[in-house]
Amino acid sequence: RERARAARAATMAARSTRVGGRNPELAGQAAWVATEKVNAELFTLTYGALVRQVLHDCEDRVFEANKKLDEMGHAMGCRLIEDFLAKTNARKCLSFKESAETVALVGFKMFLNLECSLENWNDDETRCDVRFEHLDPFVAFVEVPDRYKSGDDEQSKLKYCQVLCGAARGALESVGVRTECHFVKDALVGDPSEGFVMRLEFTENVEDEYPFED
């Protein structure tokens, strides 16, 4: 009987941390604990070198560099979603709200240990803001030079963390949800006290395409 009780307790625990269950934060926490870790500073320095190289390749054209970072993120997202689905026992999301929660509260937590909260939902629940407590794995020690953050036009400012947005977009697109994702508040190029806020907006459902002509 002891064993049966223990088994039931284990299933209950597993069920609450199962993605798509009632508690995505708990699921995220459990997933983070289970993943292999890498040195945070190594990640930060590597990402910094990546952004530097992209800017160099685009010859300081910030608009092009932003686009390139987004594309890189998109490619990563398409692969990470497979890893994510394999590692978490995720069930199908029934609404955009659930998808957004899964990406932000479970996905970001699992891969990057990023604490965030979803806020500012619009009326038909197709758009929200993801507010990050901190984006340290990406932005620790970073100071963006003035030439990448001057100008009134938003497009002329460097979107340092665009790879993260691209990854979210790529992952969601692979499971059939097309979205728009960008940072509306970026402490690196704007007001440091406002922190980092990412906007996630649902565009449309992606229809399955057959890869060959009929």
Add this chain to the structure above:
Amino acid sequence: TRNGGSSGAKKDDAAHLHQFVMHASLDFVDARVWETTNMHLRLVDKFNDLSVYAFVTAGGTRFLLLHDQRIEESNIGVFFHDVHELWLRVSMNPFHTKRTPILDKTFDLRVRECAKSHFP
């Protein structure tokens, strides 16, 4: 790259002399680097009553301290260590290269605070 730090109040007309003395001492720094494995090179050059102390990081960045009064050598070691920590934060910035000048105001402020606390 070279980084200069000077403590105490300096008049504008003396600033040129100080800069000249510091640049001239770089040859001595280069020679002294081979004589010790410490980063702190202690006193490397004297000119009249001006003394130059040096600290060379593992990556080859030099911190020079120009002083015209008698000071405790032990304080200098601690001061250089603190400046080194501040400089490490700046150098971790991916956009910082050996060629970029450090224009950050908070860095300047903190170095001055260090100087005030170690050399009252």
